[in-house]
Amino acid sequence: MSEQAAVEQLVQSPLTLVMTAKSPEAFAALRKTVEDLQALPTDKNPVVAALNRLGTVHFARFAFLGNDQLAVITTYDGDFDAYINDFINEIGEVFNALLRHVDESLVPVQSHRAEFLKFVRANDLRCVGQFYSAYPQRTVLDIVDMANGAG
Amino acid sequence: MGGNPAVAVDLGDVQGLILRGYTMPVARCIGLAVQEAAGARAFLTAVTDDSAVPSVASAQPWTVKPESCVNLGITFAGLGALGVSAESRASFPTEYAEGAVARAALVGDVGDSGPERWLGWLADPDLHLVLVVFAQSAAALESATGRLQRAWSAGWRELGRCDGERLPGDVAHFGYRDGLSQPTVDGVPPSGLPDRLPRAPVGEFLLGYPSQFSGHSYAVPTPCALGANGSFAALRVLEQDVDGFAEFLTRQAARTGMSEELVAAKLCGRWRNGTPLVLSPDTDAPEPPIPAEALNDFDYVGEFGDDRGYRCPVGSHVRRMYPRSSRVAGNAGHRHRIVRRGIPYGPPYDPAHPRDGHPRGLLGLFIGASLADQFEFLMAQWLNDGTFAPGLGRARDPMAGANEPGVGRFSIPCPGGPIVLDGLPRFVTTRGGAYCFLPSITGLRYLADLRPDPNPPGP
Numbered sequence: 062m063s064e065q066a067a068v069e070q071l072v073q074s075p076l077t078l079v080m081t082a083k084s085p086e087a088f089a090a091l092r093k094t095v096e097d098l099q100a101l102p103t104d105k106n107p108v109v110a111a112l113n114r115l116g117t118v119h120f121a122r123f124a125f126l127g128n129d130q131l132a133v134i135t136t137y138d139g140d141f142d143a144y145i146n147d148f149i150n151e152i153g154e155v156f157n158a159l160l161r162h163v164d165e166s167l168v169p170v171q172s173h174r175a176e177f178l179k180f181v182r183a184n185d186l187r188c189v190g191q192f193y194s195a196y197p198q199r200t201v202l203d204i205v206d207m208a209n210g211a212g
Numbered sequence: 213m214g215g216n217p218a219v220a221v222d223l224g225d226v227q228g229l230i231l232r233g234y235t236m237p238v239a240r241c242i243g244l245a246v247q248e249a250a251g252a253r254a255f256l257t258a259v260t261d262d263s264a265v266p267s268v269a270s271a272q273p274w275t276v277k278p279e280s281c282v283n284l285g286i287t288f289a290g291l292g293a294l295g296v297s298a299e300s301r302a303s304f305p306t307e308y309a310e311g312a313v314a315r316a317a318l319v320g321d322v323g324d325s326g327p328e329r330w331l332g333w334l335a336d337p338d339l340h341l342v343l344v345v346f347a348q349s350a351a352a353l354e355s356a357t358g359r360l361q362r363a364w365s366a367g368w369r370e371l372g373r374c375d376g377e378r379l380p381g382d383v384a385h386f387g388y389r390d391g392l393s394q395p396t397v398d399g400v401p402p403s404g405l406p407d408r409l410p411r412a413p414v415g416e417f418l419l420g421y422p423s424q425f426s427g428h429s430y431a432v433p434t435p436c437a438l439g440a441n442g443s444f445a446a447l448r449v450l451e452q453d454v455d456g457f458a459e460f461l462t463r464q465a466a467r468t469g470m471s472e473e474l475v476a477a478k479l480c481g482r483w484r485n486g487t488p489l490v491l492s493p494d495t496d497a498p499e500p501p502i503p504a505e506a507l508n509d510f511d512y513v514g515e516f517g518d519d520r521g522y523r524c525p526v527g528s529h530v531r532r533m534y535p536r537s538s539r540v541a542g543n544a545g546h547r548h549r550i551v552r553r554g555i556p557y558g559p560p561y562d563p564a565h566p567r568d569g570h571p572r573g574l575l576g577l578f579i580g581a582s583l584a585d586q587f588e589f590l591m592a593q594w595l596n597d598g599t600f601a602p603g604l605g606r607a608r609d610p611m612a613g614a615n616e617p618g619v620g621r622f623s624i625p626c627p628g629g630p631i632v633l634d635g636l637p638r639f640v641t642t643r644g645g646a647y648c649f650l651p652s653i654t655g656l657r658y659l660a661d662l663r664p665d666p667n668p669p670g671p
Contacts, residue, residue, distance in 0.1 A: 070606070072599045114543040139541055139600070143593055146425045146585060147542030153426070171427030198605065202539060206602035 071197045073119065074141070077186040078133040079126065080163045088129050091162035095123050095131060098155070111152035116202050117144065131159065138200040145178050219399055219421050221414055222441065225652045228269040229283045229344070229553050230417055230443045230579055232403035233391065236281065236346040237378040238353045239555045241447065241575055243646070244368040245338040246293035251367025253294060256660035258363040259284070260653055265363040266356045270653060273401055280347040280356040285445050285648025286659075287311060290340030295662045296438070303434040304649070307584045308444055312645035319591035320614030325642035331449060333372025334644025341368065342447055342648050344577065374449055376555035376575040385452045385556055385572045386611065386639075387476070389486035393508050393534055395549040405508040409536060412549050418443055419581055424547045430581045438659065441652030443579055446587040449643040451573040454561040457639050464633045475633070478624050479610045481528035490516055493523035511536045521625040527604045529611040532594045541600040548594070550586045551579040573643065583647055612640045
């Protein structure tokens with residue numbers, strides 16, 4: 062397969078969403094929110110539960126950048142725009158908890174869907190040049206299904 | 213879904229075809245262009261308030277079933293031609309404003325299905341109004357059309373029309389019973405088969421109510437008198453290659469050793485008589501028989517245990533178009549429902565006289581509160597792609613997908629490994645489409661009562 066064909070058939074996309082806290086106090090609160098969430102056991106973590114339901118996110122992690130920013134870094138399948146309403150349905154509450162320290166006008170995202178999508182587009186750093194995937198045509202659903210014993 | 217308390221809907225204010233099927237044997241779809249705006253608006257007064265002209269049918273339950281029903285949809289260009297203000301037009305969703313021609317590639321209308329190949333009147337930028345007339349008989353259809361035509365002729369110019377007629381046995385041209393799966397909408401009288409599935413909130417099909425997404429209602433176009441209780445429809449004229457479909461079944465049956473009827477059932481997800489594969493994987497005549505009212509009362513997972521699609525293939529037509537509780541991307545299986553109103557056109561197919569040259573197909577309206585989240589989502593994500601479900605890759609819907617010659621393939625999951633049907637051509641070609649707004653009765657009266665804007669919008 063040519064490189065171009067491989068790129069065209071990528072079913073995955075990178076998301077590098079950088080959120081800037083609205084104040085130093087807000088950053089402290091944002092940091093605590095994230096640390097508290099991530100300290101929960103896996104079976105009690107709402108991020109894990111939401112991502113399991115969504116079935117489109119390969120990997121997800123939070124990282125703090127400097128003293129004022131949170132990065133949400135994921136690799137996901139499909140068309141983010143087309144699934145925005147399903148995405149918000151499943152993980153909107155998590156974003157509400159984060160965004161109240163970033164931009165309260167977006168909260169709750171359930172009733173600010175277009176604004177939230179615009180925010181994600183505007184604050185997604187994506188990646189420089191080509192996005193590498195070891196399995197460019199496999200979705201989360203494919204991989205989980207194979208792990209569960211499909212042929 | 214089902215989480216919102218049922219809301220009261222004024223059924224007399226809602227165009228009937230949104231919330232119920234009329235089950236009438238003939239129908240006609242007529243495209244009109246505004247010729248003179250005041251006269252065009254006067255026609256809207258006539259179809260809402262003049263007893264001499266067939267009235268737009270509402271969703272109010274009948275005491276006596278009428279001889280005919282009329283409904284109408286307005287294109288975005290039509291709003292401007294009727295004198296709707298630029299501010300109001302700007303409040304309508306982008307996909308509707310862009311229209312079916314501009315959005316064609318997104319839904320797979322390319323190549324032979326592209327707008328440059330459509331019936332002329334459906335690709336005409338002056339298509340402003342789509343009238344749909346359903347009738348109990350050919351005579352009633354002619355009578356209603358004649359009375360409507362006398363009323364519209366002062367303000368509208370006809371661009372074209374397309375007639376449909378129910379086929380013997382209530383099947384579509386590929387031979388399947390049609391229309392078995394329709395959403396059950398919360399808070400309105402049930403109109404389809406009963407099922408155990410989540411009820412769709414009324415805001416999934418009407419503007420102004422909580423939608424299927426939590427904490428969300430679709431924006432009501434302004435003013436409220438025009439937008440509330442309205443909905444959207446994608447009109448589609450879909451030509452079916454019945455010869456090609458029959459030949460494909462014969463060829464694949466010979467190659468796989470399956471019966472033609474089983475190949476047909478695997479492609480669709482139901483046997484041709486409507487029996488769901490998930491309930492009866494080996495025969496279309498199970499014992500004991502499945503009652504007619506139970507033909508939509510099933511799921512694919514849970515107690516039905518068909519997660520892998522060994523009975524009903526994950527990529528089959530009906531499972532794609534409504535995956536129910538199957539594992540799909542976005543956990544979205546119950547959140548992209550659509551109301552389908554369709555009727556075949558063209559004569560019944562006679563396998564003894566193949567390739568008779570008659571066009572055959574389906575005249576369909578695909579209705580929902582959001583063209584983007586319903587019609588376009590179904591077409592782009594579930595019909596013309598496979599990545600929403602495990603194991604489908606980029607495979608497209610085997611019956612209605614935009615399959616490319618030499619590339620299309622369909623996988624039938626089996627415990628010992630899949631049976632792959634390759635050489636899958638495109639069986640359905642789009643002959644035209646239009647994105648329409650279906651105003652409420654109040655909305656139609658608002659349009660009828662518009663007075664010329666001192667600064668009329670451009671063309």
